Amino acid sequence: SEDAEISSRSPAVSRRQIFQLATQGVMATSLMIGMPSASLAVVPAPADLKRLQVGHSRVQYLLKNWDKLTESCDNKAMSAVESKQVVRTDGGGGGFCDKNPLIVQDYLGYKSTKDPLFKADSLMLKAVPLIDESVVDEADFVDLVEQYRDKADQTSLLAYTSSWGEANPNGSKDTTDDYLDQTKKVVEETEVLLRKIMAGLGLEVLPPSKA
Numbered sequence: 559s560e561d562a563e564i565s566s567r568s569p570a571v572s573r574r575q576i577f578q579l580a581t582q583g584v585m586a587t588s589l590m591i592g593m594p595s596a597s598l599a600v601v602p603a604p605a606d607l608k609r610l611q612v613g614h615s616r617v618q619y620l621l622k623n624w625d626k627l628t629e630s631c632d633n634k635a636m637s638a639v640e641s642k643q644v645v646r647t648d649g650g651g652g653g654f655c656d657k658n659p660l661i662v663q664d665y666l667g668y669k670s671t672k673d674p675l676f677k678a679d680s681l682m683l684k685a686v687p688l689i690d691e692s693v694v695d696e697a698d699f700v701d702l703v704e705q706y707r708d709k710a711d712q713t714s715l716l717a718y719t720s721s722w723g724e725a726n727p728n729g730s731k732d733t734t735d736d737y738l739d740q741t742k743k744v745v746e747e748t749e750v751l752l753r754k755i756m757a758g759l760g761l762e763v764l765p766p767s768k769a
Contacts, residue, residue: 613674618766620665631655659720679707694758706751716741
């Protein structure tokens, strides 16, 4: 299955601490179990880094077309699960519109292993040897990656919560709208972090694109 199972990660120490230990030559195997080490990873090829550019382009597209993408009018082509996780609103001309917050996960790499931003934080850490230290130093870059990961995870969770906003007990369309607004705000913060990470790697910002 191409569906990416999302699980929360709560390391005992930050990536910055692990990075500092690794670069100082300290043997901290017990701390590094399950955590990608920037100093030990294989440096990504340009084709791999292109994923970050394409992913960022898609996030820009999502933000520029937010209402259009998170609301679909007179769209009946949904699965049974999706039909339970959308919020129906009255549309013009007697039709109806379905709010589908889960579309946000498509653009942040939480739906398929083929998404450009799928496990993007691991790719970013492998790229540490490629950073331009005139833009950002290594430890601060790792901090940016950790912040990006946390914001992206938060975005996915908020989108999921929003999708059940009306279906839950005491839920309502207003509840869904509120969570969706929160989701957009965090997506905007995620985009800024991704842009800074790309700048640290000298990667060009591509125009917004769905592709």
